Amino acid sequence: PSENGSGGGGERSASLAGPPVLENSVQKIDVNPPKGTRDFPPEEMRLRSWLFHNFREVSRLFGFEEVDYPVLESEALFIRKAGEEIRDQLYCFEDRGNRRVALRPELTPSLARLVIQKGKSLSLPLKWFAIGQCWRYERMTRGRRREHYQWNMDIIGVPEVTAEAELISSIVTFFKQIGISASDVGFKVNSRKVLQEILRSYSLSENLFAKVCVIIDKIEKIPIDEIKKELNSVGMPQEGVNKLLEVLSIKSLSELEEILGGAGEAIADLKQLFSLAEKFGYSEWIQFDASVVRGLAYYTGIVFEGFDRAGKLRAICGGGRYDRLLSTFGGDDLPACGFGFGDAVIIELLKEKGILPELIPQVENIVCALDHDLQGAAATVATMLREKGQSVDLVLESKPLKWVFKRAARINAQRLILVGNTEYIKGMVSVKILSSGEQSEIKIDELEYDHAVKEES
Numbered sequence: 338p339s340e341n342g343s344g345g346g347g348e349r350s351a352s353l354a355g356p357p358v359l360e361n362s363v364q365k366i367d368v369n370p371p372k373g374t375r376d377f378p379p380e381e382m383r384l385r386s387w388l389f390h391n392f393r394e395v396s397r398l399f400g401f402e403e404v405d406y407p408v409l410e411s412e413a414l415f416i417r418k419a420g421e422e423i424r425d426q427l428y429c430f431e432d433r434g435n436r437r438v439a440l441r442p443e444l445t446p447s448l449a450r451l452v453i454q455k456g457k458s459l460s461l462p463l464k465w466f467a468i469g470q471c472w473r474y475e476r477m478t479r480g481r482r483r484e485h486y487q488w489n490m491d492i493i494g495v496p497e498v499t500a501e502a503e504l505i506s507s508i509v510t511f512f513k514q515i516g517i518s519a520s521d522v523g524f525k526v527n528s529r530k531v532l533q534e535i536l537r538s539y540s541l542s543e544n545l546f547a548k549v550c551v552i553i554d555k556i557e558k559i560p561i562d563e564i565k566k567e568l569n570s571v572g573m574p575q576e577g578v579n580k581l582l583e584v585l586s587i588k589s590l591s592e593l594e595e596i597l598g599g600a601g602e603a604i605a606d607l608k609q610l611f612s613l614a615e616k617f618g619y620s621e622w623i624q625f626d627a628s629v630v631r632g633l634a635y636y637t638g639i640v641f642e643g644f645d646r647a648g649k650l651r652a653i654c655g656g657g658r659y660d661r662l663l664s665t666f667g668g669d670d671l672p673a674c675g676f677g678f679g680d681a682v683i684i685e686l687l688k689e690k691g692i693l694p695e696l697i698p699q700v701e702n703i704v705c706a707l708d709h710d711l712q713g714a715a716a717t718v719a720t721m722l723r724e725k726g727q728s729v730d731l732v733l734e735s736k737p738l739k740w741v742f743k744r745a746a747r748i749n750a751q752r753l754i755l756v757g758n759t760e761y762i763k764g765m766v767s768v769k770i771l772s773s774g775e776q777s778e779i780k781i782d783e784l785e786y787d788h789a790v791k792e793e794s
């Protein structure tokens with residue numbers, strides 16, 4: 338409540354009438370963020386900024402351009418009928434214009450929408466990256482988060498597996514850049530074309546494909562009998578189910594080749610990817626795993642996921658080829674592949690490994706007037722330093738020196754600059770290097786000051 342009293346009738350001073358009574362005495366609001374969401378106060382924001390800086394640095398190294406889209410999209414962008422969890426948990430609602438809208442659960446459909454919108458004006462290949470907040474509405478029974486930030490990298494217009502190899506290389510680069518090695522994490526790599534070839538060999542219709550992938554993706558989350566039941570329920574005959582489950586347990590490409598024969602695209606793609614991995618220098622990071630299909634309906638080819646070798650955490654990142662997504666929105670198909678990398682599991686991994694970065698607030702100068710009538714001079718000194726690119730925490734009110742030193746230590750200032758009368762009239766300020774304690778008087782113009790400090794009137 339403000340000191341001049343607020344609420345009905347004339348102004349009242351607090352001293353006369355006791356604490357001000359707010360009109361309709363508003364109930365204290367809940368100061369926590371909405372369920373499943375996070376605030377980012379300075380310490381947490383430093384870690385997030387560090388993570389995003391590393392995402393951006395790798396994206397720059399790979400020549401990707403940054404893009405972004407509205408967090409709010411038409412619900413239609415995410416309505417897929419393959420039984421995905423991401424669909425069941427869509428954060429959707431009807432807006433005041435009676436439009437069905439949703440907070441985006443992922444970024445790829447927005448990318449597809451923008452590519453269709455831009456159409457022929459785009460010169461391929463596109464290499465776009467984004468870091469965006471994504472949402473889900475999950476019953477809080479599981480107490481899981483409802484928002485996270487995802488780094489996405491996508492290559493549009495390249496049908497060759499070189500695109501997937503490049504994307505995995507970018508993630509390897511990111512891991513190495515933050516101190517994670519191939520002994521900490523790996524990538525499980527597969528191709529959905531394996532499944533496609535099996536469905537074809539049982540002359541099962543292609544529209545089973547997405548649903549079967551979504552079911553298989555749950556293979557480590559629900560009992561195998563449930564998996565079989567769901568596969569049967571979407572129309573897979575028992576014989577096909579058994580063959581499928583047999584293929585999922587294959588451990589090597591040569592074994593896969595025996596089962597599928599050497600003519601299929603699945604084997605060719607996977608062989609090319611592993612050969613490229615050799616050339617990129619990240620062979621030790623990847624392994625074939627026939628059971629990996631990922632849970633998004635639109636993947637059509639190579640899929641991969643980053644995992645922690647200790648087996649304690651959920652997938653760190655995941656991605657793959659999605660050559661048919663654009664046509665599901667009425668656009669002309671373009672070859673496409675990409676990945677999503679969330680901001681949560683990676684932090685858990687860094688904590689597990691004990692390699693979270695130590696991020697401290699940093700400011701070069703704290704400037705303080707030693708008495709109130711020098712506040713203007715202090716502002717002038719601060720401005721001069723800032724114009725030279727120096728960061729300054731300017732003390733904005735009269736404070737005892739003890740307070741100033743305490744604040745200087747808390748914000749980790751490198752230099753304390755005191756504007757005091759005796760020095761000031763000589764055009765000087767007192768400078769203390771806080772790490773060494775070394776103190777000296779410096780001419781203000783030697784602080785790279787480019788115009789005379791005008792006498793305070």
Ligand SMILES: Nc1ccc(Br)nc1
Binds near residue numbers: 423
């Ligand atoms: N898709 C999605 C969105 C938000 C969170 Br938290 N997790 C997954």
